[in-house]
Amino acid sequence: MFSKRVILKTLHTAKKYNTPYSTKPSYIHKIGDQPLKYITIGRLLEQTAQKFGERKAVVSVHQNQFLTFSELLHKADKLAASFRLLNLEKNDRLGIWAPNLVEWYVTKMACARAGLIGVCLNPVSEAPEIQYCVNKTGIKALVCADKFKHYDYYESLLTIVPEMEKCDPGKIKSTQVPSLKTVIIMGDKNKCGTYNFHEILDLATSNDVANVQKLQDYISPDDGCSLHFTSGTTGKPKAALTNHFKMVNTGFITGKRLDLSHKHHTLCVQVPLFHIFGTIVGFMVALNHASTIVLPSNAYQPSKTLDAIKNEKCTVIYGTPTMFTDLIETQEKRKDAISAEAVLIGGAPIAPYLMEQISKTLNVSRVHSAYGLTECSGIMFESVPTSHLKHVHEHIEVKVVDESGCVVPFGTPGELCVRSYSNMLGYWNDEEKTKEMIGTDGWLKTGDLFILEEDGSGKVAGRIKDMIIRGGENISPKEIEEFLVTHPSVVEVQIIGTPHQRLGEEVCACVRLKPQSNLTLDDIATFCKAKLAYFKIPTRMEIFDNFPRTLSGKIQKFKLREMLAEKSCED
Incomplete structure (x- = not known):
């Protein structure tokens, strides 16, 4: 063969x-032991609200707010009805540009109920990046936060849509973003040329809401409903289109593997909602299994996450390897009495060493690691309760x-x-x-x-x-990374191939060290000796305080390469 x-x-x-x-x-x-569900996100929300209407759907700790599943459905239908009154029609694209807020969940559900395609935008994107995303997907309406960190979303938008300041709401005519007609802002104050999110919620009448409920018969599980941009770890992002059917079933199977079906679970979601980890693995798991989503803060903060796990009695914790690395460091200092049942870790490769540390430090009985792609609607491989190995999904x-x-x-x-x-x-x-x-x-x-x-x-x-090719030898960076991260002085490590005149490439170790640690290239060589083949041992080392990352915690290796190339030129 x-x-x-x-x-x-x-x-x-x-x-x-x-x-x-x-x-x-x-x-x-x-082959699965249960058939896939042929249902839209909107119908799934209806079913969950009918069965578990009084159960909390989302708790936003930093906003001091929560919504039950019944309240989520009601608000989503009111917002969906208002979208239609603003001349948004089926398959129109609506961008969501905001950090982790209750309004994010409501807006995403409203898109599903209105038959719109929600475009998930990174909340820390700068104006030129938003301009690219709007034009790439033809966004007609944009729902955004007021302020976040140092970002003023309105002022940022004015740099690409200066016409907005002098036009009526819903009547934007822009030369730089011609598809954009409507901007809705979540803040308390009205801004020129925009609608206020909370006022828009009250725009629709009961008849308008009833029409949204009737509209569900005309939305198919096969209809496109969500656009997620690739994470940008390798360059210009592309927008992957998925539909109701894919999102619903990925959420169902992921939650089934997490063993969420037997009782009510509370999911601590510290990952950003715009990311597929937040949207599908967060929202869609919760809707399928009637779980409560807890948002500890508007952006990842390990101390706030620990507060939420403890105070909201979270049973499952979501996060990337980077987030759990920080969470472990924080918990080692605080030593809080927490006892979640499980962890779901994804978004980037995870070293076995880190999985052991998570189980020990965070006091969880099950650590589920996951592997997936934006292009595959989230998770494809996920570990099972009886093994740390990732097994293919049904x-x-x-x-x-x-x-x-x-x-x-x-x-x-x-x-x-x-x-x-x-x-x-x-x-x-x-x-x-x-x-x-x-x-x-x-x-x-x-x-x-x-x-x-x-x-x-x-x-x-x-x-x-x-893949690094050194003197004709193929080298996988991940193998070296998983070994070096076990060094007592190393917090994180990334292995990069850098140009070498004779060998083609040399192995460079980019490392983040623990406080007061002194690590040399000779130390690394000694640590690796007899453990790794000689050609895999790094011949160059660079120390970093922080690695360039996407908001979801993925390390941007292409930026590391650029930084190393600039340093080589300077040297």
């Missing part, structure tokens, strides 16, 4: 990763292929490809990039170097584009 070259490579890999040699191809179709096909597109044996690294109900509909207004990502056969190329096992478990071995 396989060539001699592939068999030899497989034997080498099996020895390297201590996995059994296999002659079976890396392909799995995980109703998903996966395979691992080599550079020629041929399936490799189990246990052999290659590019992970996915074919499932959860694959995006495509990149908005970018047919060429969509075709590069998804073939005519429906297989989506993840770009991740992955090792799939016969039992359905798998692990990321790195990004294919991150």
Whole structure:
């Protein structure tokens, strides 16, 4: 079945990763024990409100507010009715540009009930980035916060929509963002050329709200409903379009794997809501399993998160590896009496060492790690309660292929490809990039170097584009990162390939150190000796106070490369 070259490579890999040699191809179709749900987000909200109307849907600690599921449905329908009165029609794009607020949840549900496509925007995006996003997706209306950190959203918008200051609300005519007609701001004060969010809620009559309820018969689970921009770790973001069906079922299966079905759970969501981790893994898990979402703060703050876990008695904690690294440091100082049942960690690769620290320091019985993509509506692999290994989700096909597109044996690294109900509909207004990502056969190329096992478990071995080639040897940065983070002086580490005249690339360790730690390149070499092959040992080290990140906590390696390149030029 396989060539001699592939068999030899497989034997080498099996020895390297201590996995059994296999002659079976890396392909799995995980058939579910329950059928997928053919339902819209709006109908799912209705069902949850009917069964658990008095249960809290969301608690915003920093706003001192909460909404029950009945209140969430009522407010979403009022806002959806108002959107329609503002001439927003089915499939129009509405941008949400705000931090973690109750209004975010209401707006997202209102989009679903009105048949609109909600565009999730990073709350710390600057004006040129918002201009790009508005024009890329043709946003017709924008709902935004008033202020956040140092951001004044109105003043920022005026730099790209100066016409707004002198026009009537809903009648914007802009040369820089021609599609944008309406801006709605969440603050207490009215701003020229905009609507006030809280006043808009009261714009619709009871008849208007009744019409929204009738509208649900004309919204299909197959309709596009959400646009998420790729995280920008590798450059210009693209907008992935997903539909009701994909979002509902990803939320259902993720929550099922988390074992949320048997009782009421309270989910501490410290990840940003605009991110797919917040929107689908947050909202859609909660709606499917009638769970309460707790928002500790408008942006990630580990001390506020610990307060919320303790005071709101959160049973599940969401976060990225970076967030949990900070949370552990804070908890080690505070030693609060907390006892959540489970953790769901995703958004970036996680080292086994960190999983052990989470379990020990945060006093949780289950640490679930997850793997997924924006382009696949969130999570595809998630660990099970009985194992820390990530196993493929139900109703998903996966395979691992080599550079020629041929399936490799189990246990052999290659590019992970996915074919499932959860694959995006495509990149908005970018047919060429969509075709590069998804073939005519429906297989989506993840770009991740992955090792799939016969039992359905798998692990990321790195990004294919991150692969370092040193003197002809292929090096996976992730393997070195997972080892170096166990050094007692290291908080975080990123391995980057930097140019080398003779070898092509050299291995550079970018490290964040613990306070009062002194670590040298010789120390790293000594630590790695006899543990890593000589060609994997870093020959360059750079110390950082902080790494460049996206708001969701992902480290932007392309920016690290740029910083190292600039430093090399200066030297």
